[in-house]
Amino acid sequence: MISEIANRIFNQAITDYHQFDDIDHPIANPYDAESLEHLFYLKNWIDTAQWHMEDVVRNPQIDPVEGLSWKRRIDAQNQVRTDMVEFIDGYFLNLYQGINAKPDAKINTESPAWAIDRLSILALKIYHMREEAERPTASATHRELCQTKLDVLLSQREDLSNSIDELLADIEAGKKYMKVYKQMKMYNDPSLNPVLYKKA
Structure with a gap:
C-alpha cells in the first residue's frame, strides 16, 4: 500500500531531521533518485524544514x-513544497497513463499527491504532539490534553491513509481518473503580483 510506504518514510525523514534539528542541514536522501521513496523522503524533509521555519x-x-527575512524564506519554501507535490502527481500521472477510465469514472476532489501532502503534514503533527504528550517538564494536564489530541491525529492518519489507498486503487481500476491543475501561485510572480509589477 502506498500510504504504508509514505507513512514509514515520512517518519524516517522526521527522525533523521531531528538528529540535527537544523533547518539548513544538507538532505541525505537514502533512496534511489528515480524512486517514489526518494520523492516521499524529500517531500517530508521540505515540510519538516518549513515547520521549523514557522516556529522561528x-x-x-x-x-x-529578521522576521521579514524568515517570512520571505517561508514563501520560497512553500513554492518548493508546491512544486514537489506537482512533481509527485506527475509520477502518478505517468504510472497510470495506460489506464483507460470507465465511461462513468469520476474525478476526485484532490489529486493523490495533495492528499499525500496532507499525510506528510499529519506525520509532523503526530511527531510534535507526541513530544508534548510525553514532555516531562509539562504539567500532567498539558500532557493529558496533548495525548487526547494525539489520539485524534492518529485516527485521522488511519482514515486519510485508507482514503489515499482507495483513491489509487480506483484510479488503477478506471473508476476514477486524474486531472491535475497547477497551483499557479500568484504572489511569488512579479508579473502577477500588483505590488511587485507596479513598482517595476
Whole structure:
C-alpha cells in the first residue's frame, strides 16, 4: 500500500531531521533518485524544514527585519513544497497513463499527491504532539490534553491513509481518473503580483 510506504518514510525523514534539528542541514536522501521513496523522503524533509521555519518566525521577540527575512524564506519554501507535490502527481500521472477510465469514472476532489501532502503534514503533527504528550517538564494536564489530541491525529492518519489507498486503487481500476491543475501561485510572480509589477 502506498500510504504504508509514505507513512514509514515520512517518519524516517522526521527522525533523521531531528538528529540535527537544523533547518539548513544538507538532505541525505537514502533512496534511489528515480524512486517514489526518494520523492516521499524529500517531500517530508521540505515540510519538516518549513515547520521549523514557522516556529522561528512566531517568536514574539523576533527582530522585525529578521522576521521579514524568515517570512520571505517561508514563501520560497512553500513554492518548493508546491512544486514537489506537482512533481509527485506527475509520477502518478505517468504510472497510470495506460489506464483507460470507465465511461462513468469520476474525478476526485484532490489529486493523490495533495492528499499525500496532507499525510506528510499529519506525520509532523503526530511527531510534535507526541513530544508534548510525553514532555516531562509539562504539567500532567498539558500532557493529558496533548495525548487526547494525539489520539485524534492518529485516527485521522488511519482514515486519510485508507482514503489515499482507495483513491489509487480506483484510479488503477478506471473508476476514477486524474486531472491535475497547477497551483499557479500568484504572489511569488512579479508579473502577477500588483505590488511587485507596479513598482517595476
